[in-house]
Amino acid sequence: QVQLQESGPGLVKPSETLSLTCAVSDGSISNSDYYWGWIRQPPGKGLEWIGHMHDSGSAYFNPSLRSRVTILVDTSKNQFSLRLSSVTAADTAVYYCARHRPDSWGYYYYVMDVWGQGTTVTVSS
Amino acid sequence: SVLTQPPSVSAAPGQKVTISCSGSSSNIETSYVSWYQQLPGTAPKLLIYDNNKRPSGIPDRFSGSKSGTSATLGITGLQTGDEADYYCGTWDNSLTAAVFGGGTQLTVL
Numbered sequence: 001q002v003q004l005q006e007s008g009p010g011l012v013k014p015s016e017t018l019s020l021t022c023a024v025s026d027g028s029i030s031n032s033d034y035y036w037g038w039i040r041q042p043p044g045k046g047l048e049w050i051g052h053m054h055d056s057g058s059a060y061f062n063p064s065l066r067s068r069v070t071i072l073v074d075t076s077k078n079q080f081s082l083r084l085s086s087v088t089a090a091d092t093a094v095y096y097c098a099r100h101r102p103d104s105w106g107y108y109y110y111v112m113d114v115w116g117q118g119t120t121v122t123v124s125s
Numbered sequence: 126s127v128l129t130q131p132p133s134v135s136a137a138p139g140q141k142v143t144i145s146c147s148g149s150s151s152n153i154e155t156s157y158v159s160w161y162q163q164l165p166g167t168a169p170k171l172l173i174y175d176n177n178k179r180p181s182g183i184p185d186r187f188s189g190s191k192s193g194t195s196a197t198l199g200i201t202g203l204q205t206g207d208e209a210d211y212y213c214g215t216w217d218n219s220l221t222a223a224v225f226g227g228g229t230q231l232t233v234l
Contacts, residue, residue, distance in 0.1 A: 039169075046126060046228040047161075047169065047212055062222050096168055100223075103157040103216070104175045110216040110223040111159050113180065115168040 002027030004097050004116035012091075012123050018084040022097030022116055029078050030055050035100040035109040036073055036080040040093040041118075048093075052100050052109065053080065060108075087123045094118040127152060128213055128226035135232040136203055144198040144229045146213030152224060156216040158196040160189055163210045163228075172211070173198065203233050 008020035022036070029036060037052025051061035053071040061069050070083040084091060099114040129147040136142040146158065160173040171180050173189035176196065188199045196213055213226040 046210075047214075047225045049214075049223040049225060052223075060221055060223075063220055105157075108156070108216045110156075110214065111171065111174045112161070112169070112214070112223075113171045113174070115170065118168050 002099060002114055004099065004114060006095060006097050006116045006119040008095075008119060008121070010120055010122060012087055012121060013125050014088055014123055015086055018082070018087050018091060018121055018123070020082045020095055020097075020119065020121070021079055022081070023077075023079045024099075025078075029073060029080060030075045032056070033101060035060075036071075037098055037100050037112075038071065038082045039096045039098055039112070039115075040091075041096070042090075042093045050082065050084075050095075054109075089123050092121065092123045094120050126227040127217060127220070127224040128215065130211075130213060130226035130229045132227070133230045133232065135234055137234050138203050138205060140203050141199065141201045142203060142231065143200075144211050144213075144231070146196045146198070146226050148194050148196075148215065148224075150194060151219040152194075152215050152217040153191065153196055154194045155218055158189065158191050159214045160187075160196075160198045161212045161214060163212065165209070169212065200231070205233050207231060208233050 035052040038050040053059040073080045097116040098112040100109040157175045161169040162172045163169040176191040177189040
């Protein structure tokens with residue numbers, strides 16, 4: 001069973017860029033059946049989808065975050081990453097990486113079937 | 126949230142509970158619905174996908190259904206270990222983005 005593990009700084013200063021990596025083990029990120037993406041959860045709040053990307057370069061993003069988000073898939077390292085620019089305290093959250101598979105129609109990939117354990121990021125000076 | 130869920134539900138051990146998820150013609154009505162269980166302090170886990178399918182290892186006490194712009198998660202034979210937050214999720218064709226409900230906290234009294 002594929003496993004995902006997030007890593008990155010736990011503290012980021014306001015206006016700087018948050019950078020996280022998700023390592024994929026026991027499976028290949030080059031598997032064309034999946035997109036690879038990120039979800040976050042502010043303290044005491046619900047889940048917010050950030051975006052996802054396929055190793056072909058196809059990507060979709062939450063419209064409210066699109067202008068600040070970059071997701072990259074690195075097949076050579078079997079990992080993918082998230083960059084969120086110009087962060088504020090509102091970006092403080094637990095960040096999860098997740099594998100996304102398609103629904104039965106097979107067009108859009110939004111079934112999040114494997115999740116990382118999550119990593120806490122605090123935005124503070 | 127784009128999808129609407131009740132903030133909390135509760136029921137006694139052994140009983141049945143349902144959790145609703147309301148959306149619109151741009152999401153639930155035209156896409157499939159998934160449900161996720163988040164136990165305290167842990168990452169979410171896929172519980173139901175494609176409206177009513179269970180991943181391997183999920184007991185048949187958990188079920189899902191969809192009608193029009195709404196979906197429902199059902200849990201029978203409630204156990205204290207089912208206490209968790211439950212989230213519905215789907216694809217919004219207008220936003221071209223995945224969306225979640227606000228989450229429902231289940232308490233097993």
